[in-house]
Amino acid sequence: MIETFQKQAENVYILKPIFDRSEGASAEEIRALVESAGGKVCGIKTQVVREVNPATFIGSGKLEEIKEELSDSPADLIVFDGELSPSQTLNIRAALGVDVIDRTTLILDIFALNAKSTEGKLQVELAQLKYIYPRLRGKGAELSRQGGGIGTRGPGETQLESDRRHIRRRIDFLENALKNIETRRNLQNLRRKKNNIKTVALVGYTNTGKSTLLNRLTGADVFVKNQLFATLDPTMRKLPLKNCEVVLSDTVGFVRNLPHNLIEAFKSTLETAVNADLILIVCDATGDYEMQLETTENTLAEIHAESPKIVVYNKCENVADFTPYPKDAVFISALSGLGIDKLLEKIDGFFSDAYVRIEKKLSYPAYGAFGKLSDFCVVQSVNFEEDGVTVRASILKEHYYKFRDVFS
Ligand SMILES: Nc1nc2c(ncn2[C@@H]2O[C@H](COP(=O)(O)OP(=O)(O)OP(=O)(O)O)[C@@H](O)[C@H]2O)c(=O)[nH]1
Ligand SMILES: [Mg+2]
Structure with missing residues (x-):
């Protein structure tokens, strides 16, 4: 993987299409994604789209207006909060005179920045190449951004410029390498099963505090950051309970419209959730927890993770009114330790029943x-x-x- 770190933050102008006027137009998440990629947001435009223009997604009149707005903005890059076809990307770039990337490219870029383990890096590269491959059709060089910056981390220029055959071969190579790692992991899983070691998986929307909770429960020292997708590599730690000892695992967080290729690529790390005896879904009680829960449940369904689940509402030290939450909600603060005893009791109860x-x-x-x-x-x-x-x-x-x- 080639990583091109920019010394200076790029100025990013966010273009967020919305399809229904009544739809929440909050741009908080896309802003957080841009910042997690190291960008600085210099403008946000939400645009109601009644009908998608096949050439430019947004109508040409609107693009003219945006171009006007951009004329006195420092924007180096436009991030489009949706998925664009290659020709739409090229056409918008031509119309506005500024580089354009879409949401998927942005997310893949953050993943490329954050992948630490060999497996994580291979997974990200595979997802990037799989995203690029069907879109190449001779437009590789045109589509790639000149120079470095957001959207270029990962396979980057050199491979983009080479032909589809080369990329196809690299995809095969990566798939094989990942298969080997997966086989090894399956053996470990089998050993764990044979030794009857029970596992608990922490899952949930990104930035809800999963790693903080793992650290709180096990005294581990997993990287925690107020950033989306801080964790990509699965971590496992022992968690002693009253009646037995379980292994607690932490892995990649979810996000709305997580590119399908990424779920595919991360399937083997997400296996920890599929194989877990118990799944702890972590929500941020101070955020849009219903959306987080829905996204998490959909993603879990997609990977067939059907084990029993406990939903935990984190960051509760900042909650003033507990009435809107579900009655059986488990409230915790991974940061301050509030409610952790109750949660442990609940996990204990689950396992002592067994x-x-x-x-x-x-x-x-x-x-x-x-x-x-x-x-x-x-x-x-x-x-x-x-x-x-x-x-x-x-x-x-x-x-x-x-x-x-x-x-x-
Ligand atoms: N106020 C408050 N902040 C918390 C709490 N738990 C975690 N945080 C903060 O939330 C941010 C994200 O925490 P992480 O533990 O990295 O979250 P994560 O779910 O592992 O995130 P990803 O790995 O990026 O998906 C950090 O800034 C934490 O300090 C909590 O109980 N209260
Ligand atoms: Mg984490």
Whole structure:
């Protein structure tokens, strides 16, 4: 991956099409996306679109008006908050005389900036190439921005200029490399399953505080930032509970209209949510939590993550009125620690329903029988004494009942 970091923030003019006058025209999210890519917003224009113009998306009269507005703006780049076809991108650029990128390119760019692990980088490059590939048709060089900056991080110029065949080969290579990493991960998952290690996945809209919660619960030191898509690489940490120990995982956040290619590319990291025994959905109680929840649930459905879920409303230290929220909502503040005990109790309850905890001195013959159970329990400690073995362990209920006489 080629990354071209700009020393100076680019001035970005946001063009946000809306299709219905009554639709919320908040540009907060696209502004946050631009800032996460290192851009500085120098203007925002929301434009009602009644009918999409196939050539320029927005009607030519409106484009004239925007051009006028841009004449005394420092804008280096226009970010269009929607998906544009290659010819629309070129036509808008020609009409306005400023570089244009669409929402997908922007999101891919942020991902390219934030990917740290080998796998993350491969995934982002694959998503970028898959986005570019069908759009090339000889327009690669024309479509790529001259110089560096937002929208050029990732595969960048050199590969854009080369032919489709080269890109096709690179896509195949990346897919293979990712498959190998996935195989390794599947083996780890199997091992975890075999050892009966339970997993909890933190998922949710980006910037809701998932990594902060992971840090709070496990004392980990995961990168936290008031930025969209701060986390791309999955992190796993042990979380000791009353009755057993689980593995808590943190991964990429979701966003509305997350490009499908990205979900595809990140499927294997998102697998942690698919395989989890319990999913914690983290919402930002101070934001548009209904939209966050809907986006998260849709994305989870798309990747077939069907495990039981607990919804947590974070940043609650800033909530003054709790009446609008669902009655069974779990409120926490990952930052201050408020409500964390209650959440832990809830997670504990979930798992203790599945486990029976034993602390018992077993005779040596009984301990022999206990050995057969080891696949179905989490052993906390084993103490060998003269007259027997003291075992502390959590055993899956169904197996505990099958082997009940061992413990009686
Ligand atoms: N006020 C307040 N801010 C919080 C709380 N929890 C997290 N934050 C802030 O929210 C921002 C995002 O936190 P992260 O933990 O990086 O969020 P994330 O969900 O992991 O974000 P991505 O990895 O980017 O998807 C940071 O500025 C945090 O300090 C909270 O309980 N209260
Ligand atoms: Mg994070």
